[in-house]
Amino acid sequence: MKSWVYASVLSAVASLPLAIPAAAAEPVRGGVIDVATIGEPPTLDPMASTADLVGIVSQHIFETLYTFGADWTVVPLLAESLPEISEDGRVYTIKLRTGVTFHDGSAMDSADVLASLNRWETVASRGKQAAENIDKIEAVDATTIRISLKEPYAPLLSLLAFNNAAAIILPEEAQAAPMDKVIGTGPYMLKERKPDQYIQLVRFDGYQSREEAENGYGGARHQYLDEIRFVPVPDANTRVEGAVAGQFAYVDSIPVESFGRLAGGKTEPVVLKPFGWPVFVMNTKEGVLSDVNLRRAVQTALNPEDMLIAGFGSTDFYAVDGSLYPEGYAWHTEAGVEAYGQGDPEKAAEAVAAAGYDAAKPLRILTSRQYEFHYKMAVVAAEYLKLAGFAVQLDVVDWATLTQRRQDPKLWDIYISHSPFLPEPSLIGMMSDTAPGWWQSEAKTKALAAFNTEADPAKRAELFAAVQQVFYDEVPGIKVGNFNAVSAKVPALQGFTPAPWPYFWNASLAK
Known part of the structure; x- marks a missing residue:
C-alpha cells in the first residue's frame, strides 16, 4: 500500500x-x-x-x-x-x-x-x-x-x-x-x-x-x-431590495440587471467569474424528447446568445461558449461544439417533421422564477421552439416544486437548471444514469468508462473530449453558455x- x-x-x-x-x-x-x-x-x-x-x-x-x-x-x-x-x-x-x-x-x-x-x-x-x-x-x-x-x-x-x-x-x-x-x-x-x-x-x-x-x-x-x-x-426583486436596505447579512442570487442597484446601498456586490453554466436538461427516458432526433432538433433550433441576453443582459455577465468547460480549465475541449449555437428553427422544423412529431403532445418546459434568468431563457427558448414546429407548454413553479417534479419523467420534457464549473466532470448531474433526465447509452457508458478508469490527469483530460462528443451527439442537455453570479453582503x-x-x-x- x-x-x-x-x-x-x-x-x-x-x-x-x-x-x-x-x-x-x-x-x-x-x-x-x-x-x-x-x-x-x-x-x-x-x-x-x-x-x-x-x-x-x-x-x-x-x-x-x-x-x-x-x-x-x-x-x-x-x-x-x-x-x-x-x-x-x-x-x-x-x-x-x-x-x-x-x-x-x-x-x-x-x-x-x-x-x-x-x-x-x-x-x-x-x-x-x-x-x-x-x-x-x-x-x-x-x-x-x-x-x-x-x-x-x-x-x-x-x-x-x-x-x-x-x-x-x-x-x-x-x-x-x-x-x-x-x-x-x-x-x-x-x-x-x-x-x-x-x-x-x-x-x-x-x-x-x-x-x-x-x-x-x-x-x-x-x-x-x-x-x-x-x-x-423567492421573489428576486424582494431579495434585491433587501440587499439595498441591508436587511440581510448576505443575499444569494441577485439578478445581474440589478447590479447597479447595489451601488450606494448598505451591501456590497460579490461576483464569481466565471461561475458556471445554465443548462436545459432533456427527459431522455419518456415523452417527446425520448427521441434523440427531436432532442437534436431542439439543439438546432435554440439560439444561445438570445437566451443569454435575455437572462443576463450584458456580456459583463455572460459568454457564448459551447464547451462544457471554458478555456483555462484542464477539461476544456472543442469536441462536438459545431452543433452548438445554430439558432436555426427552419432547419429544426425539417427534422421535427421528419421525426413524425405529434403536435398534440406539447413539449413541456419546467422552470422557476426564483432564478429569474431561468425563466427569461425559457421564454426565449419557447419562441424558437414554436418556430421549429413544437407545441410548447411553459410550466412555471417554485424551485422546491421543480426539484420534486423533475424526479417524475411523466411530468416534463425539459427542465432548466444551472451548475457551477465542477472540479470533476463526473460530478455533473447528467453523467449519472439515475439523475433526472436518465441519460443512458452504450456510447456514454464506453466514453465514461475510459475516462473514469484512467488515473493520469493529462490522459483523463484527453479522454474527456470523447465524453463531450457523446454529449453533443446524444443531446441529454443543452449548455446555454457561461455566466457570472452576483450576490451581496x-x-x-x-x-x-x-x-x-x-x-x-x-x-x-x-x-
Whole structure:
C-alpha cells in the first residue's frame, strides 16, 4: 500500500481558486446573521437532493469524509488524511478522525461511516453512480473504512467530497430514508425550521474543528457566529431590495440587471467569474424528447446568445461558449461544439417533421422564477421552439416544486437548471444514469468508462473530449453558455470567502 495524493482533480481546474482571506485581527465572536436564499429547500437531507440550495444550508450541519480545498483539490474533512490506495487503484483505505462528536453527543466511528455510505449508495444519485463501481465497503476497525472497487475509478474521492447528493456521515441509528432526524457533525446544528420563514442554525459547542489553516471548504471551521438563519426570499426583486436596505447579512442570487442597484446601498456586490453554466436538461427516458432526433432538433433550433441576453443582459455577465468547460480549465475541449449555437428553427422544423412529431403532445418546459434568468431563457427558448414546429407548454413553479417534479419523467420534457464549473466532470448531474433526465447509452457508458478508469490527469483530460462528443451527439442537455453570479453582503460580514455554495463558518460580524 502507498499513500497517494489524489491527482485527478489536482490539475482539473486552472481558474481562479477560492479566495483565502488575508490575515487580520482576531474575529469577533458572537452575533446572528440572516441569509436570504432563493426559496425553501425541499429537504435538509443532502443525500436526497442535488439542489444547490440544499447543499448551501446543509453543509453547515453535515460533513463528509472529504471536501474541496481552495485550489479545488480533494482534502480530508472527517477522514484523518487522504486515503491509502492500492497499487492497482482498486482498494481505498480511509483512516477516520477520532474525537468527532455528533450533535446528539454520540462519538463517530466506522460503524456510523459504514451505515452512512451504504445509505448514500441507495439514496443519493451520486452514491448510486459510485455504487456501480464499488465491490464492497467494510469497517476494518473502529477508525478505518475500506472501499474495494470493481475496477479503478478516478472520480471516487470527488464524489465523496461533493456537497449535494452528498456522502454525509450520520449516526448509525439515524439512517432512516426519508430522513427523520437532522443530526450531523458540522459546526452548526438545526434548532428550528419554520417552512417559508426560516431555518435556524446555532453553534454546536461540541464541534471538533480540523487544526489546519482555513482552506476553501476544508481546513479549520471556526464558529465565530452564534447563529445563522437562512430566510427564503423567492421573489428576486424582494431579495434585491433587501440587499439595498441591508436587511440581510448576505443575499444569494441577485439578478445581474440589478447590479447597479447595489451601488450606494448598505451591501456590497460579490461576483464569481466565471461561475458556471445554465443548462436545459432533456427527459431522455419518456415523452417527446425520448427521441434523440427531436432532442437534436431542439439543439438546432435554440439560439444561445438570445437566451443569454435575455437572462443576463450584458456580456459583463455572460459568454457564448459551447464547451462544457471554458478555456483555462484542464477539461476544456472543442469536441462536438459545431452543433452548438445554430439558432436555426427552419432547419429544426425539417427534422421535427421528419421525426413524425405529434403536435398534440406539447413539449413541456419546467422552470422557476426564483432564478429569474431561468425563466427569461425559457421564454426565449419557447419562441424558437414554436418556430421549429413544437407545441410548447411553459410550466412555471417554485424551485422546491421543480426539484420534486423533475424526479417524475411523466411530468416534463425539459427542465432548466444551472451548475457551477465542477472540479470533476463526473460530478455533473447528467453523467449519472439515475439523475433526472436518465441519460443512458452504450456510447456514454464506453466514453465514461475510459475516462473514469484512467488515473493520469493529462490522459483523463484527453479522454474527456470523447465524453463531450457523446454529449453533443446524444443531446441529454443543452449548455446555454457561461455566466457570472452576483450576490451581496454587508461590509460588517468579515472573513467570508466567496464560493459557489456560500458558507459562513469562519465568517464573523465586525463590531
